[in-house]
Amino acid sequence: AYRTKAPSPPPDAVLFFGVAEFLRTFPRSPFACYTDSAFVPFLENYHANRNYAVSEMRRLTELEGAWLRRQLRVFTSSRIAARQIMTRYHLAPERVVPVGIGANLLTMPPPPDVAQTSAATRRRSVLFISTDFARKGGSQALAAVRQARVQLPDLTLDVIGDYPRQ
Numbered sequence: 001a002y003r004t005k006a007p008s009p010p011p012d013a014v015l016f017f018g019v020a021e022f023l024r025t026f027p028r029s030p031f032a033c034y035t036d037s038a039f040v041p042f043l044e045n046y047h048a049n050r051n052y053a054v055s056e057m058r059r060l061t062e063l064e065g066a067w068l069r070r071q072l073r074v075f076t077s078s079r080i081a082a083r084q085i086m087t088r089y090h091l092a093p094e095r096v097v098p099v100g101i102g103a104n105l106l107t108m109p110p111p112p113d114v115a116q117t118s119a120a121t122r123r124r125s126v127l128f129i130s131t132d133f134a135r136k137g138g139s140q141a142l143a144a145v146r147q148a149r150v151q152l153p154d155l156t157l158d159v160i161g162d163y164p165r166q
Contacts, residue, residue: 013072015160017129023067031070034099034129036077039064041084065089075099075127099127125156133162 016022016033037045040061043052052060068074068089074096076082082098085091126145130136138159145157 015129019064019067023063026067026070030072032073032075033068033071034075034077035081035085036101037081038068038085038088040088061088071095073097077101124152124154125158127158127160129160131161133159138162 012029014027014029014031016025016031019033019035020039022033040057043057043060065088068085068091072095074082074085074091076085076096076098077100079098082096086093086096126141128138128141130138133139142157145155149155
C-alpha cells in the first residue's frame with residue numbers, strides 16, 4: 001500500500017479509475033469511480049476462482065460492495081458491467097452509469113435521468129478520462145468531437161484529468 005498527502009484544500013470531488021486497488025480508500029470529498037467490471041465477476045470470468053477460497057471471494061464481494069455503495073456514481077465500460085454491479089451490490093440504476101469505452105455516442109442509450117429530460121435541456125457530451133491527454137488520444141477525441149458537431153452541434157468534450165493547456 002502507498003500513501004499520498006491529501007491535497008489542501010480538498011478537491012470538490014474524486015474520480016477513481018478502477019476499483020480493487022482503492023477498496024480501503026475513502027476521501028473526504030464526494031467520490032465516484034470508473035470500472036470495466038466488478039472484481040469478483042472478473043475473477044469468475046477469467047480465473048474460474050481457481051486461486052481463491054470461497055471465504056476470500058465472499059470477503060472481496062463484501063469489501064467491494066461496501067466501497068461501491070459509498071460512490072456518488074459508478075461509471076462502467078458497458079451495460080453488462082453496469083447490470084452486474086447493480087445486481088451483485090444492490091445499487092440503484094440511477095447511480096450506475098454505463099459510459100462505454102471510446103466514442104460511442106450513437107450506440108449507447110442515454111442514462112435514464114437524461115432520457116427523461118426535455119430536448120431543450122439535454123446535453124450530449126464525450127467524457128475523456130486520462131492522466132496523459134496526448135498519449136491517450138486526447139487530440140483524436142477533440143478532433144472526433146469537432147467532426148461530430150456537424151450532426152450534434154451541442155456536443156461537448158468533458159475532460160477529467162490531464163487536459164491541453166490553451
